[in-house]
Amino acid sequence: MRLYEPVTLAIPLAKGIGEFIMREGRLPDGDELREMLKSLGMEESCLDRGLALYRSRFLIALAFPRGETLVVDVISSSGELSDALEVVAYRDRKLEAFVVEILPTNDLEYEGNIGVEPIIIDEKTLELESSPVLGHFEEDEEGLFLVIYRETYERWKSGGDVHTCPVCGGELVWKGEKAYCQDCGYGVRVKD
Structure with missing residues (x-):
């Protein structure tokens, strides 16, 4: 990383x-x-x-x-x-x-x-009550991506707008399992 x-x-x-x-x-x-x-x-x-x-x-x-x-x-x-x-x-x-x-x-x-x-x-059940989009960053020839797991993506999809960048709040454009943000320049990649 x-x-x-x-x-x-x-x-x-x-x-x-x-x-x-x-x-x-x-x-x-x-x-x-x-x-x-x-x-x-x-x-x-x-x-x-x-x-x-x-x-x-x-x-x-x-x-x-x-x-x-x-x-x-x-x-x-x-x-x-x-x-x-x-x-x-x-x-x-x-x-x-x-x-x-x-x-x-x-x-x-x-x-x-x-x-x-x-x-x-x-604090009692220790269960997640929100839908944060968190992961780690990886870099490749296409740029720097926030890598999230499928479970996180599914929770994000059911609880929020997958077209809103989790890094800056800008607009994401999806191409398959990857999304690109025009505002901050980071991408989002879904990983199994």
Whole structure:
């Protein structure tokens, strides 16, 4: 997996956190988050009292695991903040659910959100209550694609609009098992 832009780390990280919550019934702690980030290709650079810094060639991630809230800020290693994202996971007592969101740190650039529906997991049954379109990114000669599995596609198709880009909220054009977004340039590929 290539980590070029913050979104290429934020989406698979949010997916991993959601899967961890559904499996374990809690948020990951600092060590578990560390393993997730390392498995996604990030290198640990600094650990200090509730803060961890990770880096790759193109990205920097700051992690703040704090009990019932987990925050990971992802920025370009160039320091450019216009495409920076924040992955936030928390337990919402009012909803009685765990929530994992990907939020833009620059509301002017993304105008509200990046197109990804939050992950909402019932805290009692640990079942998914939303239809987020999450996966990982792969690059080939046709471009950079968000790769999702058939199960995710079917849930997306039954609960939402498959012509709306899950990365930016723009319009997708489908060609077989692949879709292309004219707005952000990412594609979506369905995998069995």
